[in-house]
Amino acid sequence: MLLVAVVSALLLHAASVAQAQTLRLAYYNQTCPSAEAIVFDEVQKAYKVDNRTAAALLRLHFHDCFVNGCDASVLLESGDNQAEKNADPNKSLRGYDVIDKIKARLELACKQTVSCADILAYAARDSVRVATGWFNYKVPGGRPDGTVSKLSMALANLPPHNQRNVTLLAKSFTVKGLSVDDLVVLSGAHTLGVSRCGTFQYRLANNNDKGMNATFRDDLRRRCNYNAANVAPLDAGSQYGFDTSYYANVLANKTVLESDAALNSPSTVNRVRQLKNDPSTFMRSFELSMGKMGALRGSSQGKVRDNCRRVRM
Template identity: 70%
Template sequence: MAALSLVAVVAGMLLQEAGVADAQTLRAGYYDQTCRAAESIVFDEVQKAWNADRSIPASLIRLHFHDCFVNGCDGSVLLEASDGQAEKNAMPNLSLRGYEVIDRAKARLEAACKETVSCADILAYAARDSVRVMTGGYVYAVPGGRLDGTVSRATMTGDLPPPTQRNVDQLAQYFTRKGLSLDDMVVLSGAHTLGVVHCGTFSYRLTNDADKGMDAAFRNDLRRQCNNNPNNVVALDAGSPYGFDISYYGSVLSNRTVIESDAALNPPKTVARVRQLQANPSLFTDSFAAAMVRMGNLRGCNPGKVRVNCRRIRT
């Protein structure tokens, strides 16, 4: 095993350009016969991480999202490159966290079922289990059978939706290009009921004339929390930063969102769905689970394999 080399990168890109498709078949209970403890091991590691750090579920959900939106859900965001230019080194990914949770789960799974459970599947299960620990037990079936990609380049991250995008139509294109819908965008944005963001990401919104749509009292509160320090962090959902709930959608409706891509959900095209989700907690959790499964089915062209170490390709 070695850090991702430029030779491997080039070879992987050639496979992509040739349109080589993988033969993955995703299904629930994928490891029932080959590694029965797979999902329970991942859940145990997520729960232990959550017990130590209440912010980790948001990080694991985000890690899965950033993986899937770049060449499909293939665990490529976990890879390290010999030249320091893997996906995780790209600007949108520099604040990603949770890698060590995946590493710990992988180490246990290698001891229990050698070379069987892919890092991409571990990441998908960990995202699901992040919802499970935050809701006190809400669980949904996540199909398994993903293979681990062998290509990871910082230059490939242009498909990630930017937090500075306010136009709902342009924002939706990032999702529809992946085969996801406008509704998937609204529902998956609900993940921002968890997590924090650095003030430097949205400080441009805090001047009086920059964003007349933001609630004035909320803007003043953000100014106080940021205190002109771009490294300070604030909760994406001030209503319940550690609760997986509908508070986020209430923030959208009241113009109290921190980043512009969340404010983008308030126009007529999406606001009716936002109101639906804000009024019905079970509708939100069920819709979120279904959208996460659809996102988790995104594929790339990389044929892939099961890695032994999630940070290294197999040589």
């Protein structure tokens, strides 16, 4: 039995290594040379119309990878079952129209060649590029598209925004082979975007919430004004700039989500300080952590959907 278990473990490891090796830089250079340029062009166009697009596309990639690996299952519409996008944490996701435009152009240029999963990964990278104006890290391609999307899987896998215990929050990462440091670094993506007041309004009623600065809480009360549909920046004062001010707000207890407030904990606060004080370290670390997250694999074996919203190949 022990021998069987060891052999099985080795086979599983070999399979995972083989899958990871399929991701490579310049993946479409031969089959669709214009692929990454088309993705960037559409992201840039969308960003010029609405600069909230950068946060939306980053969030789509994150919410996709954390459920069943980076397989674009978050884009699928509901069919016989409720899809991931119908789970409460995903109902506020945006950017689907941008992905549709990218996919339509790619299908014209190189039919059924570029996966929706790779489009999400490239679009997330290009979101950072347009938000900074310069930071353009490398992203490998070769992710297959998934064929299964279930609401229950999203609920079971997405890190909870209302978790203040950083150890429990980190389990959502470590179970996927990511680290506590990846949690701290990838949370830095919250330097972009907003959150609806209904997501965090429960915190505004608690004057004893030591994870929130009292003056900041009063400002949020005025902004929200008891309207769950109102929004507040995730990074107060810098919601459109991809920078390290998010970490300054974590240290000052000026974050709207408890999962961000959790990073001001003894086990993570030193890393938060480092990233706040050294933007170049943050950028390098973000590239590495995005690479690790972007390599999370689903169960599909090489399929490319012809439409990112449906399963038919």
